[in-house]
Amino acid sequence: MAQTDAPPLYLQIAQQLTELIRNGTLARGEKLPSVRELARQHGVAQTTVVQAYHWLEDARLIVARPRSGFFVAARPVQLPEPSTPRPLRRPREVSVDWLGQRILGRQQPEGMVSFSSGTPGPDLFDVDRVRRAVTRSVQRHRHLLCNYPSSAGHEDARRALARYAVGLGCSLDPQNIMITGGCMDSIALCLRAVTQPGDVVALESPTHFSFLEVLQGLHLRALEIPAHPRHGLSLDALQLALDTQPVKAVMLVPTLSNPLGSCMPLAERKRLAQMATRHDIAVIEDAIYNDLVEVPEMRRAVKSYDTSGHVMLCDSFSKTLAPGLRLGWVEAGRWSDKLRGIKDLQAGGQSAVLELALADLITQAGHAASMRQLRAAVAARMEAVRSTIATHFPQGTRVSDPPGGLLLWVELPRGMDAAALHDLCLPERILVAPGTLFSASGRFRNCLRIGMGGDWTPRHLQALARVGQLACQMTSEMPSRPHGGAATVSLPDAALGASAA
């Protein structure tokens, strides 16, 4: 499955241009050569240049202006990045905070300006494309409404998922793909296949709140491995853990991890797959954000480096297409039969008409363009939020700078208590998630996760500015940076480019 070829032509061109932008040769706002011109210069097809420009657009390094061409993008807000936690020695029993369930539960509280969701709201999804696909599927496959579905999922849908997985760098057998009730359902099935109650599971620190929930539900112990805000799980720390602890599985989000937004470098992904083989442990890979990352290489799954079936790939389209379909999928490698048995024993299948609607959606010609649009909208929103944080939060605040997704990790100045800030925000009907929710050991007291999903409104940036003010009051000092500038409060959709310094 591993591919070690040289990068494709378009990527070589994109990387050259990236270098020129990074070192200032191509300055902010400068117009790039036309597609035709660059194609001639490099002696390649124009489509190759278009591909390279799309890559750079995705990476937010250039912007397209209709009927004018491509321009070097304004540099987004620069803020220091959060720190990496130190390793912990022991696994912990998980006891999930009820507060976390209230803040991070899937039902957004009414009448609150909430920063709890990392899932795009219906305003960012193409609701009508989804509706048409479902209606068509119900019409065509109506007899499936009145039959028990296959517990593994409809064969045509599994084939579509295998085709989709090529985009993750994986060549999977549809027979080994199982459709589930969502990504967390996939992950819970994987954990049940490879662990017994009391076993130790290693995960990123900070980690996804739902990972802690599922570990608690299955009576598993969490071993928190430090994660770097840009590069994710530290494999050196993991190696140490594997050498000293009875770890049964590692669960992680290699691409746009939740809450950090980190992306594990490809070389590390390969190393992780090799570590799993060597130590005979399972890697449970959550690929739910892979379509949201702006750097196409980062879509490549750890699973693509797996030669021994030790990587279990879990995924769904709840962050990119339609959370309301309640569908996910899993390829469980060497544990595929075991997983199938567990699913047969207890859960049964999903609605086949929805499975086939999903298959239709992910194989439609317009899907890639739809993902591109989604990423652009999400990126615009994120810049607006980072600007607001830069302007309104106390001096010394650090913020993650993820290449996509709808989550930011905010590290407040040392000594600040994010739970107290949460309490201050609550009477103002503003909901933020304190960092301790993302750890089984009470870490990250001075951190916040800011989610930009759910029902996002113009009020959100105002509310975030207010959170910053409250934080400043808590530190009894206002930020010394000048206020105002281009960031401030504006409609998120209008924010791309508006955050230029």
Place this chain on the structure above:
Amino acid sequence: MAQTDAPPLYLQIAQQLTELIRNGTLARGEKLPSVRELARQHGVAQTTVVQAYHWLEDARLIVARPRSGFFVAARPVQLPEPSTPRPLRRPREVSVDWLGQRILGRQQPEGMVSFSSGTPGPDLFDVDRVRRAVTRSVQRHRHLLCNYPSSAGHEDARRALARYAVGLGCSLDPQNIMITGGCMDSIALCLRAVTQPGDVVALESPTHFSFLEVLQGLHLRALEIPAHPRHGLSLDALQLALDTQPVKAVMLVPTLSNPLGSCMPLAERKRLAQMATRHDIAVIEDAIYNDLVEVPEMRRAVKSYDTSGHVMLCDSFSKTLAPGLRLGWVEAGRWSDKLRGIKDLQAGGQSAVLELALADLITQAGHAASMRQLRAAVAARMEAVRSTIATHFPQGTRVSDPPGGLLLWVELPRGMDAAALHDLCLPERILVAPGTLFSASGRFRNCLRIGMGGDWTPRHLQALARVGQLACQMTSEMPSRPHGGAATVSLPDAALGASAA
């Protein structure tokens, strides 16, 4: 919740007529008084008489002939009923037969004439009614496709289920109803709420194969309580078990149990609810077949007698509307909060557009008529099957006579091995389920379950006759009863009335 009023007027009339039919005053084929006439005689409204006649029709005691009126039905085939097993002393670890998973799995094997399914096939369901409801729901509630659903289920759907539950004799608070991925999902959630691995759960013997599967999946032990072929679970035997064993829960199908088709008398239902309160154990009631029973009183759930919240009601519409929706529901009584917590922790919600389509379907004006049609079609098929068994199976065969549903329990003469019969049938591409699959302790070796669901074809009655022949060959004697008669092989849909002796 308990109601102890006198029976309603229509029921008093129906019961009087039942008596007259049973004692021969009204003979087979005799015409009943017209609705108008009977209404005048009793001094009641004509609608009351119509209701009484519908009840008698449901009970297969009378038949309606278009433009002629109502007639006393031909008496269905009389066969001795199966015996009741003796109680077992100890709970057993469950280890489900892989053969069972192959035979009884939800995917029907290709190219086989299968008697493994107890679920109506698409020929018996109103596929277009379901399709229209789903399409309408997707159209109206498209925004729900792109939102995470509530894990408990959409509020409107839960309200519809509470209204539906009135027909089961229950007055439930929609806030305590949770929508699940199916009836077995409901049951698994209940078991997880009230047991720990290793605990003892009492169930009917013989029992539903999936009950054994779910116990195995949760590492629970099964204590088999004898069940009577007509009256179901023996409460005396259960009482003995509760007095001597650490039983945590009782799981049962009070109405049309699987595989016996037994219905627990109402007085026993009340007694069971009281026993649960007294012993502080959970009763997990599976009401999935309640709409298929021909005697309306038997639709009343054990839950309707529950005054202390010890009965957990599990249900779905997979046997009556559309198994492909993958929706069930549960009211977990005093364990409602615990159940909600478990569901939140792990599974999340179902597709809300499907939930609302279901809500639409069960509250439509035509739903009751649709259920009546389904019951009539199912009853016709069952009579044809019982006739075939009477004609072709060895002398000494006993068969259940359930008031509805698509399952028959066949007890072959003592000493016969149903597993060997299964093996003889297999090369002829006929699939029957041996009785041992319905026990955790290898009982019922001389029994078969005959399911009349799935893709039912004219070949099925021929194949069943062949199973009988093979069974006769096994006993080295042909049946001494004369062959032929009206039963024999005929299209199932034409069989109502054709089975007259």
